[in-house]
Amino acid sequence: MKLHGIKVPHKKNTAGCKPVRIPVPERVVIPMSMHIGKLAKVTVKKGDELKVGQLIGEADGFVSSNIHASVSGVVEKVDEMVASNGSKVPCVIIKSDGKQEMYEGLKAPDVKDFQSFVQAVKESGVVGLGGAGFPSFVKLGVKDLSKVEAVIINAAECEPYITSDTRTMIDKSDFVFKGIDAVRKFMGVKRFIIGVENNKREAIEVMQKSAEKTDDVEVHVMPSIYPQGGEKVLVYNTVKRIIPKGGLPLDVGVIVTNVTTLAFIAEYLETGVPLVEKCLTVDGSAVKEPKNVIAPIGTPIKDLIEGAGGFKSEPAKVLYGGPMMGIAVPSMDEPVLKNTNAVIFMDEKEATPPKTTPCISCGACVSHCPFRLDPREISRAYKLKDAEALEALCVDLCMECGCCSYICPANRPLVQTNKLGKVMLREYLNEKKARQEKENKEKEKKEAKK
Amino acid sequence: MSKLISSVSPHFYGKRTTQTIMLDVIIALLPAAVASVIIFGLRSLLVIAVCIGTCVLSEFLFQKLCKREVTAMDLSAVVTGMLLAFNLPVSIPIWQAVLGSVTAIIVVKQLFGGIGQNFANPAITARIIMMTAFSGSMTTWTMPGNGADAVSSPTPLAAAAKGLKDAMPSYQTLFLGNHGGCLGETCALAIILGGIYLVIRGVITWHTPVVYVATVALMSFICGKDVLYQVLSGGLLLGAVFMATDYATTPNTKWGKVVFGVGCGLITILIRFWGNLPEGVSFSILIMNILTPYISKLTRSKPLVGGAKK
Incomplete structure (x- = not known):
């Protein structure tokens, strides 16, 4: 079986551009939510003098992340800002002194075993750098290491334009493999798969050269069919396993991590400089x-x-x-x-988006969905406010990759209705759960009276 | 600084639109249109033009009158017009062609909600209505080369059904289309060319046409009829390539298309060999159109939910 996908323009204009450092900005605004999960707790106040790498936000709760100062300077304000998802989050505004002095307290972490490895990853403040922003220490801190059969390194970079992972593979290939070494050593993983799309020839060559020196790393070159880098798509295309609905890669025995995330972890283990740039x-x-x-x-x-x-x-x-x-x-x-x-x-x-026209029932959205969903039926069910139909159509499986909207000849906003459908289904399920709990409680009460 | 546009992802859009799809279908229909002019003379061009013009105009006027969004320029009405014209004899009175076009667009398409919402193929349904209403002029077949001077001649299928050996054209004549019949259905070569173009362009998949034609071929073989003759004559190819692949009125899934093709093939054979009419393509597609929602439901793609969560 092959997963569907679409051919999008690559536009990898910058694949050959070695990254250049921009001048230190006058001030930086650092929100306490740059990850999935609970907000970090602000640990500084107005007027504090900071250096690069100093902690300004502390992980608060299980799925949270540390946040560090990215410039040296003075805390101008601890404020609130509206994040891109519309919620209000606290943020620290630092006025830069332009010197970029490093914090004296930074030193390479002392990593001896799995526990200290996960602790170090936590302290580095690293989150999924591919875009998801899931705190890495939570992902790597698995309870039962024997479950992990393989680590899949996501280097597909299937989005048009973006080449930052490509540059990681070319410029920091040694860190990628040092990261693999660390995971091998501290987590006991015996198989590594680097999944990369075939439009990154230079990066593939570099990775293959280094992989030859090991016997447990394979470079899996995949056709450039979007969304090759979607977690479930990548897992299926590399190890042919389907992650169950609502499950994690670990349910099929793998961990998926972005290549830049892995390279950063290796760099942190060597330098102790947290994620500040x-x-x-x-x-x-x-x-x-x-x-x-x-x-x-x-x-x-x-x-x-x-x-x-x-x-x-x-x-x-x-x-x-x-x-x-x-x-x-x-x-x-x-x-x-x-x-x-x-x-x-x-x-x-x-x-400017093209004009939306009536659906012609061509079925292209269905035949291009990697998970074989039916966005047309989903949008119909959403308009009818039929949450049960949405559940049957598995709208919660949608990863919002955008294939349906992209391919739709009528330019219908299918991702949007999928998103709204997901929210509607979640609310419906929550209500159902609450209702059931209430009923159960009443039942118990009645029985207790008897 | 002006305000930034805020919209939901994706922010890239594919190049294909309803209009480009319809344009592809029109391009695919052009060889058959040219063939019809060569075979039946300039009057065929007049019939095609009248049907297209009436279809577009009636869609435009209906949408204006009903204060709906005007989509008459999306070329879908042009496709309907061409297909209807292809299903008419060259000698059809112009007023009948006009009436047929109006029926196709307003009764079959717009009254059911317009593009994408109609359950039956407009051109086919209009043709069936016309066959019932104007049975005389709809079954007056002109021999090629005679222009508008209607000299009635049996179609290849009628000839075969009546056992008129002399009136049965050769395979080569059937393939090139130089025989009596509807405007666009006679030239197998032109239709196959159009079909290949549509498959290459990804507008249609091969499933429906191939399964449909294969079913007819297989059943003809089983019934001891001339297989190639059955495949090449009548409206089979035109119907299989252009009408049984209509998006709104046929299933979208691979297996749905296969079921649809088999169903069309079986009904066509039933009508051709045991029915009262010499030809059954139109009815077979219309009947399968009606069954399409059920076929779609039964062959719906299953979401990849994977195994149970551990």
């Missing part, structure tokens, strides 16, 4: 000289454009991430986040 692709039709840049986390995205030669035309839409799954930001003051791997500036022509 990101290599990201700056591209899009409004950008004069597309580039890969290295920017401190919290840099307002308008400051990135200097490094890429300025604007060719006025940007009409600005994205965190690639054009298929990226988020359109409300303003260019938004900061670079931990999981930002690209910022795409689109001119008006590229940004």
Whole structure:
């Protein structure tokens, strides 16, 4: 069986661009939520003097993450900002002194065993850098290590434009393999698969050369069919296992980690410098000289454009991430986040969606969905507010990859109705659960009375 | 700085639109249109033009009158017009062609909600209505080369059904289309060319046409009839390539298409060999159109839910 997908324009304009460091921004805005899970707790206050790498937000709860100062300077304000998902999150605004002095307390962590390895990953503040932002220490901190048959390293980078993972593989290949060494040593994993799309020839060569020296690392070259880098798609295409609905890769015996995340962990183990800067692709039709840049986390995205030669035309839409799954930001003051791997500036022509016309029932959305969902039926069920139908159609399986909307000749907003359908189903299931619990309680009460 | 556009992902859009799909179908229909002019003379061009014009105009006027969004320019009405014209004899009175086109667009398509919502193929349904209403002019077949001077001649299928050996054309004549019949159905070569174009362009898949034709061939063989003669004559190829592959009125799934093709093939054979009419393609497709929602439901793709959660 083959998973469906679509051919999207690659636009990997920056694959050959070695990342350049942008000038230190005047101030950075660092939100306490750059990961999936609970907000980090702010540990600094206005007026505090900070150096690069100093802790400013502490992981609070199980799925949370540490956050560090990305510039040296003074805390100007501890404020609240609206995150891209619409929620309000606390943030720390640091005015930079331009010196970028490193914090004296930084030193390579002392890692001896699995526990200390996971602890080190936690302290580094690293989250899934491919875009998901899932705290890495939670993912790697598995309870039963014997369950892990293989680690799949996600280097597919199937989104158009983005080349930051490609650059990791070329520029930091030694760290990728040091990361593999660390996982092998501390987690006892015996099989590694690097999944990469065949449009990255240079990176594939580098990876294959290093993989030859080991006997447990294979480079799995896959056709460039979007969304090859989707977690479930990647797992299926490399080890032919289907992650069950609502499950994790671990349910089929694998862990999936992004290649840049792994390389960063290796770098942290050597230097002790936490996640304070990101290599990201700056591209899009409004950008004069597309580039890969290295920017401190919290840099307002308008400051990135200097490094890429300025604007060719006025940007009409600005994205965190690639054009298929990226988020359109409300303003260019938004900061670079931990999981930002690209910022795409689109001119008006590229940004304007085509007109939506009536559905012609061609079925292209169904025949291109990697998970074989039926977005047309889902949108119908959503409009009818039929949550049971949404459940039967497995709308919660949707990963919002965008194949359906992309392929739709009538340009119907199918991802949007899928998203709304997911919310409707979640609310319905929550209500159902609450109702059942209430009924059960009443039953118990009645029985107790008897 | 002006405000940034905020929209839900994806932010890239495919190039294919309803209009480009319809344009592809029109391109695929062109060889048959050219063949019809060569075979039946310039009047065939007039019939095609009248049908297209009436279809587009009636869609436009209906949508204007009903204050609906006007989609008459998406070329789908042009396709309906061409297909209807292809299903008419060259000698059809113009007013009948006009009436047929209006029926196809307004009664069969728009009254059911317009593009994508109609359950039956407009061109086929209109043809069936016309066959009932104007049975005389709809079954007056002109021999090629005679232009508008209607000299009635049996179609190859009628000839075969009546056992008129002399009136049965050769395979070569059937393949090139130089015999009596509807405008666009006679030239097998042109239709096959169009079909190949549509498959290459990804507008249709091969399943329905191939399964449909294969079923007819197999059943003809079993019934001891001339297989190639049955495949090449009548509206089978036109129906299999252009009408049984209509998006809205046929199943979208691979297995749905296979079932649809088999069903069409069986009904066609039933009508051709045991029915009162010499030809059964139109009825077979219409009947299968009605069954399409059930076929779709039974062959719906199963989401990849995987095994149980551990």
